[in-house]
Amino acid sequence: MKRLLGAAALLVAAGCASEPQAPPYDAARQTAPRGTEADAIRAEWSVGLFGSWDDVELRILRRALSVYPGKDLSGIGFYRLPRMEERGARYDDGKIGVYEVTEDALVHEIAHATHARAPGFGQLKEELQRALDFGAYHRTSFWSDGTYAPRAGFVTPYASMNVEECVAESITAIKLWAFRGRGPLGEVNWSDPKFDRVYQILDAHSLLGEKDREALANLRKRR
């Protein structure tokens, strides 16, 4: 199971970032941010902070963490990495490597971390594979017709890449909608039962919170 998870994390890493090779996590471990913002994050979430985060970036991280109220994120390491040619962020087996600090990227990578710890990890994968037609697409930013609105149970084209990205994108979408009032869920056609099914599966594996469920109930009334 451990090795399987490692393989899954590699796939995810390749999906989240352009370079699949391991980033300089060990080098980032040599430094740790100090100050009240860093202390507050460590105290509230019991996560590891490594690398050169500034206070503005730490506030963005704290904001991203805040859409996971009550979730046990302890032990996850957040590594601020040098920009180089990579962009965005990535998830590698309990480590979140951050090249560019944005709330959306952080919410997405934290979603990967919660997925990796979800009860019934293998069963969740089978259920999503049964519910959605992953083979039909394989897109990154746009569907083949140049649009990017949610379709066929996928909240974004990127979500159709594989189960890992589908989970991360679907969690990110409901968090952004429930806590920030924005994102792709406003464009979902809720008469398509596939979207309901995705969120039922995520909920059954403890990946949704109270506020996410409330927002979903309101969204479903739109059909």
Ligand SMILES: [Zn+2]
């Ligand atoms: Zn991802």
